[in-house]
Amino acid sequence: xxxxxxLPLGIVLLNVYALxxxxxxxxxxxxxxxxxxxxxxxxxVAPAVVLAIGLALLTALVTVPxxxxxxLGVAALVALVWVLLLPNAAYLVTxxxxxxxxxxxxxxxxxxxxxxxxxxxxGVLNTLLNVLLVQLVxxxxxxxxxxxxxxxxxxxxxxxxxLVLVAVGIYLxxxxxxxxxxxxxxxxxxxxxxxxxxxxxxxxxxxxxxxxHTMFFGLLYLVxxxxxxxxxxxxxxxxx
Numbered sequence: 001x002x003x004x005x006x007l008p009l010g011i012v013l014l015n016v017y018a019l020x021x022x023x024x025x026x027x028x029x030x031x032x033x034x035x036x037x038x039x040x041x042x043x044x045v046a047p048a049v050v051l052a053i054g055l056a057l058l059t060a061l062v063t064v065p066x067x068x069x070x071x072l073g074v075a076a077l078v079a080l081v082w083v084l085l086l087p088n089a090a091y092l093v094t095x096x097x098x099x100x101x102x103x104x105x106x107x108x109x110x111x112x113x114x115x116x117x118x119x120x121x122x123g124v125l126n127t128l129l130n131v132l133l134v135q136l137v138x139x140x141x142x143x144x145x146x147x148x149x150x151x152x153x154x155x156x157x158x159x160x161x162x163l164v165l166v167a168v169g170i171y172l173x174x175x176x177x178x179x180x181x182x183x184x185x186x187x188x189x190x191x192x193x194x195x196x197x198x199x200x201x202x203x204x205x206x207x208x209x210x211x212x213h214t215m216f217f218g219l220l221y222l223v224x225x226x227x228x229x230x231x232x233x234x235x236x237x238x239x240x
Contacts, residue, residue, distance in 0.1 A: 007132075007228050011125045015045065018118035025115065029107040034100045037119060043088035044123045047130050050085055054078030055137065084180045086130055086162070087169025090217070092123025094174050124220060131162050132225050136232065150229050159221065160214075167213035171206055 019041055026033040058078070061071050095116050101107070135155050143149035150156075172178040176196050182189050196202055 007224070008129060011122070011129050014118060014125060015041070015122045018115070018122045021111075021115040021118055025107055025111065029111075031105075031107060037095065037100065040088075040092055040095070041119070041122070043085070044092050044126050045089070047082055047085040047089050048126065048133075050078065050082050051130060051133060054082065082130070082134075083162070083165060084169075084183065086127065087166050087173060088180060089126040089130060090123055090166050090213075091170055091173055092126075093120045094170070095119045095123075124217070125224075127166060127217065128221055128225055131159055131221065132228065134162065135159055135229075148233065150233055160218065163214050163217045163221070164210060166217065167210040168206075170213060171209045175202070175205070175209075 019038070022037045022041070023033060025031060054074070055078075058071060058075055061074060098112065098116060101112055105112075135158060138158055139146075139149045139155050142154065143152065146152070172193075176192060178189070178192070197206070
Protein backbone atom coordinates (compact mmCIF):
# COMPACT_ATOMS: atom_id res chain seq x y z
CA UNK A 1 0.00 0.00 0.00
CA UNK A 2 2.91 2.36 0.68
CA UNK A 3 4.10 1.96 -2.92
CA UNK A 4 0.62 2.84 -4.18
CA UNK A 5 0.60 6.09 -2.20
CA UNK A 6 4.05 7.19 -3.36
CA LEU A 7 2.86 8.27 -6.82
CA PRO A 8 0.17 10.76 -5.67
CA LEU A 9 2.41 12.00 -2.86
CA GLY A 10 5.27 12.60 -5.29
CA ILE A 11 2.95 14.42 -7.70
CA VAL A 12 1.66 16.71 -4.93
CA LEU A 13 5.23 17.52 -3.87
CA LEU A 14 6.24 18.24 -7.47
CA ASN A 15 3.32 20.65 -7.86
CA VAL A 16 4.29 22.45 -4.67
CA TYR A 17 7.92 22.60 -5.79
CA ALA A 18 7.01 24.01 -9.21
CA LEU A 19 4.71 26.63 -7.68
CA UNK A 20 7.41 27.63 -5.20
CA UNK A 21 9.92 28.13 -8.01
CA UNK A 22 7.47 30.35 -9.92
CA UNK A 23 6.66 32.48 -6.87
CA UNK A 24 10.23 32.72 -5.56
CA UNK A 25 11.53 33.83 -8.94
CA UNK A 26 10.03 37.28 -8.36
CA UNK A 27 11.71 38.28 -5.07
CA UNK A 28 14.95 36.44 -5.83
CA UNK A 29 15.58 38.22 -9.12
CA UNK A 30 13.47 41.36 -8.62
CA UNK A 31 10.94 40.46 -11.24
CA UNK A 32 7.14 40.55 -11.25
CA UNK A 33 5.39 37.25 -10.66
CA UNK A 34 4.52 35.66 -13.98
CA UNK A 35 0.84 35.12 -13.16
CA UNK A 36 -0.10 33.16 -16.32
CA UNK A 37 2.04 30.29 -14.99
CA UNK A 38 0.27 30.42 -11.64
CA UNK A 39 -3.11 30.44 -13.40
CA UNK A 40 -2.10 27.50 -15.58
CA UNK A 41 -1.00 25.56 -12.49
CA UNK A 42 -4.40 26.19 -10.90
CA UNK A 43 -6.12 24.97 -14.05
CA UNK A 44 -3.82 21.93 -14.05
CA VAL A 45 -5.09 20.71 -10.67
CA ALA A 46 -8.73 21.64 -11.40
CA PRO A 47 -9.62 18.27 -13.04
CA ALA A 48 -8.47 16.36 -9.96
CA VAL A 49 -10.52 18.67 -7.73
CA VAL A 50 -13.61 18.13 -9.91
CA LEU A 51 -13.01 14.38 -9.87
CA ALA A 52 -12.63 14.28 -6.08
CA ILE A 53 -15.79 16.33 -5.52
CA GLY A 54 -17.68 14.25 -8.07
CA LEU A 55 -16.65 10.94 -6.53
CA ALA A 56 -17.59 12.18 -3.06
CA LEU A 57 -21.00 13.30 -4.33
CA LEU A 58 -21.62 10.03 -6.15
CA THR A 59 -20.62 8.05 -3.07
CA ALA A 60 -23.12 10.04 -1.03
CA LEU A 61 -25.87 9.48 -3.62
CA VAL A 62 -25.23 5.73 -3.72
CA THR A 63 -25.19 5.54 0.08
CA VAL A 64 -28.56 7.32 0.49
CA PRO A 65 -29.54 5.60 -1.91
CA UNK A 66 -30.68 8.04 -4.60
CA UNK A 67 -32.68 7.05 -7.69
CA UNK A 68 -30.60 5.43 -10.40
CA UNK A 69 -31.32 8.20 -12.93
CA UNK A 70 -30.00 10.80 -10.47
CA UNK A 71 -26.77 8.87 -9.94
CA LEU A 72 -26.28 8.38 -13.68
CA GLY A 73 -27.06 12.02 -14.38
CA VAL A 74 -24.54 13.28 -11.84
CA ALA A 75 -21.93 10.76 -13.08
CA ALA A 76 -22.41 11.95 -16.68
CA LEU A 77 -22.13 15.61 -15.66
CA VAL A 78 -18.97 15.01 -13.61
CA ALA A 79 -17.43 13.00 -16.47
CA LEU A 80 -18.23 15.75 -18.99
CA VAL A 81 -16.77 18.55 -16.86
CA TRP A 82 -13.71 16.42 -16.08
CA VAL A 83 -13.01 15.63 -19.75
CA LEU A 84 -13.36 19.29 -20.71
CA LEU A 85 -10.95 20.38 -17.96
CA LEU A 86 -8.40 17.57 -18.29
CA PRO A 87 -6.42 19.12 -21.20
CA ASN A 88 -5.67 22.03 -18.86
CA ALA A 89 -3.57 19.66 -16.75
CA ALA A 90 -1.41 18.54 -19.66
CA TYR A 91 -1.29 22.05 -21.15
CA LEU A 92 1.63 22.88 -18.84
CA VAL A 93 3.93 21.10 -21.32
CA THR A 94 3.53 24.17 -23.53
CA UNK A 95 5.45 26.21 -20.94
CA UNK A 96 8.56 24.63 -22.46
CA UNK A 97 8.53 27.39 -25.08
CA UNK A 98 9.91 29.80 -22.43
CA UNK A 99 7.44 32.49 -23.54
CA UNK A 100 7.81 34.13 -20.12
CA UNK A 101 11.49 34.91 -20.62
CA UNK A 102 12.89 38.14 -22.11
CA UNK A 103 16.21 38.55 -23.88
CA UNK A 104 17.61 40.65 -20.99
CA UNK A 105 15.93 38.63 -18.23
CA UNK A 106 17.90 38.89 -14.95
CA UNK A 107 16.79 35.41 -13.87
CA UNK A 108 19.56 32.92 -14.73
CA UNK A 109 18.77 30.45 -17.47
CA UNK A 110 19.53 27.45 -15.25
CA UNK A 111 16.81 28.56 -12.82
CA UNK A 112 14.21 28.96 -15.55
CA UNK A 113 15.12 25.61 -17.08
CA UNK A 114 14.43 23.78 -13.82
CA UNK A 115 11.30 25.86 -13.15
CA UNK A 116 9.80 25.17 -16.57
CA UNK A 117 10.72 21.48 -16.46
CA UNK A 118 9.07 21.19 -13.03
CA UNK A 119 5.97 22.90 -14.39
CA UNK A 120 5.79 20.67 -17.46
CA UNK A 121 6.37 17.49 -15.47
CA UNK A 122 3.78 18.45 -12.88
CA GLY A 123 1.23 18.91 -15.67
CA VAL A 124 2.09 15.58 -17.27
CA LEU A 125 1.91 13.73 -13.95
CA ASN A 126 -1.33 15.51 -12.98
CA THR A 127 -2.79 14.19 -16.23
CA LEU A 128 -1.58 10.64 -15.66
CA LEU A 129 -2.90 10.60 -12.09
CA ASN A 130 -6.34 11.79 -13.27
CA VAL A 131 -6.50 9.06 -15.91
CA LEU A 132 -5.30 6.45 -13.41
CA LEU A 133 -8.05 7.38 -10.94
CA VAL A 134 -10.70 7.16 -13.64
CA GLN A 135 -9.38 3.78 -14.80
CA LEU A 136 -9.48 2.50 -11.21
CA VAL A 137 -13.04 3.74 -10.72
CA UNK A 138 -14.12 2.26 -14.05
CA UNK A 139 -12.70 -1.16 -13.16
CA UNK A 140 -14.28 -0.99 -9.70
CA UNK A 141 -17.70 -0.29 -11.20
CA UNK A 142 -17.55 -2.39 -14.38
CA UNK A 143 -15.62 -5.43 -13.08
CA UNK A 144 -15.94 -5.47 -9.27
CA UNK A 145 -15.52 -9.25 -8.98
CA UNK A 146 -13.01 -9.93 -11.76
CA UNK A 147 -9.84 -11.76 -10.73
CA UNK A 148 -7.57 -9.77 -13.05
CA UNK A 149 -9.59 -6.90 -14.55
CA UNK A 150 -6.55 -5.12 -16.00
CA UNK A 151 -5.98 -7.97 -18.44
CA UNK A 152 -9.23 -6.96 -20.13
CA UNK A 153 -8.92 -4.36 -22.92
CA UNK A 154 -11.90 -2.15 -22.03
CA UNK A 155 -10.26 -0.05 -19.30
CA UNK A 156 -7.15 0.38 -21.46
CA UNK A 157 -9.32 1.50 -24.37
CA UNK A 158 -10.80 4.10 -22.02
CA UNK A 159 -7.27 5.28 -21.19
CA UNK A 160 -6.31 5.49 -24.87
CA UNK A 161 -9.42 7.47 -25.84
CA UNK A 162 -8.89 9.83 -22.92
CA LEU A 163 -5.28 10.51 -23.87
CA VAL A 164 -6.30 11.21 -27.48
CA LEU A 165 -8.87 13.73 -26.22
CA VAL A 166 -6.22 15.33 -24.02
CA ALA A 167 -3.90 15.75 -27.03
CA VAL A 168 -6.73 17.27 -29.08
CA GLY A 169 -7.55 19.63 -26.22
CA ILE A 170 -3.92 20.79 -25.93
CA TYR A 171 -3.85 21.48 -29.67
CA LEU A 172 -7.07 23.49 -29.54
CA UNK A 173 -5.77 25.50 -26.61
CA UNK A 174 -2.36 26.16 -28.12
CA UNK A 175 -3.14 26.74 -31.80
CA UNK A 176 -6.81 27.78 -31.87
CA UNK A 177 -6.51 29.55 -28.51
CA UNK A 178 -9.58 27.84 -27.09
CA UNK A 179 -10.30 27.59 -23.37
CA UNK A 180 -12.63 25.07 -21.73
CA UNK A 181 -15.18 27.81 -21.03
CA UNK A 182 -15.38 28.72 -24.73
CA UNK A 183 -17.83 25.84 -25.01
CA UNK A 184 -20.31 28.08 -23.19
CA UNK A 185 -20.53 29.93 -26.52
CA UNK A 186 -21.08 27.03 -28.95
CA UNK A 187 -21.83 29.18 -31.99
CA UNK A 188 -18.55 31.10 -31.78
CA UNK A 189 -16.72 27.88 -30.90
CA UNK A 190 -17.94 26.05 -34.00
CA UNK A 191 -17.25 29.01 -36.30
CA UNK A 192 -13.64 29.34 -35.11
CA UNK A 193 -13.17 25.57 -35.35
CA UNK A 194 -14.49 25.38 -38.92
CA UNK A 195 -12.43 28.40 -39.99
CA UNK A 196 -9.25 26.93 -38.49
CA UNK A 197 -9.60 23.46 -40.00
CA UNK A 198 -10.59 24.78 -43.40
CA UNK A 199 -6.83 25.07 -43.93
CA UNK A 200 -5.38 21.69 -44.97
CA UNK A 201 -2.06 22.40 -43.24
CA UNK A 202 -3.87 22.80 -39.93
CA UNK A 203 -5.52 19.41 -40.34
CA UNK A 204 -2.15 17.80 -40.99
CA UNK A 205 -0.65 19.56 -37.98
CA UNK A 206 -3.50 18.33 -35.79
CA UNK A 207 -2.96 14.73 -36.92
CA UNK A 208 0.78 14.83 -36.24
CA UNK A 209 0.32 16.69 -32.95
CA UNK A 210 -2.24 14.21 -31.64
CA UNK A 211 -0.24 11.13 -32.65
CA UNK A 212 3.01 12.38 -31.11
CA HIS A 213 1.44 13.64 -27.86
CA THR A 214 -0.80 10.60 -27.39
CA MET A 215 2.19 8.29 -27.77
CA PHE A 216 4.18 10.44 -25.34
CA PHE A 217 1.49 10.32 -22.65
CA GLY A 218 0.76 6.67 -23.37
CA LEU A 219 4.36 5.56 -22.95
CA LEU A 220 4.69 7.49 -19.70
CA TYR A 221 1.43 5.93 -18.52
CA LEU A 222 2.84 2.46 -19.13
CA VAL A 223 6.15 3.27 -17.45
CA UNK A 224 4.83 5.16 -14.41
CA UNK A 225 1.26 3.99 -13.91
CA UNK A 226 1.36 0.31 -14.88
CA UNK A 227 3.46 -0.59 -11.79
CA UNK A 228 0.84 1.15 -9.63
CA UNK A 229 -1.92 -0.89 -11.25
CA UNK A 230 0.07 -4.08 -10.62
CA UNK A 231 0.37 -3.07 -6.95
CA UNK A 232 -3.36 -2.30 -6.76
CA UNK A 233 -4.25 -5.66 -8.33
CA UNK A 234 -1.90 -7.49 -5.96
CA UNK A 235 -3.37 -5.71 -2.92
CA UNK A 236 -6.90 -6.54 -4.08
CA UNK A 237 -5.97 -10.21 -4.56
CA UNK A 238 -4.47 -10.43 -1.06
CA UNK A 239 -7.55 -8.85 0.53
CA UNK A 240 -9.87 -11.49 -0.95
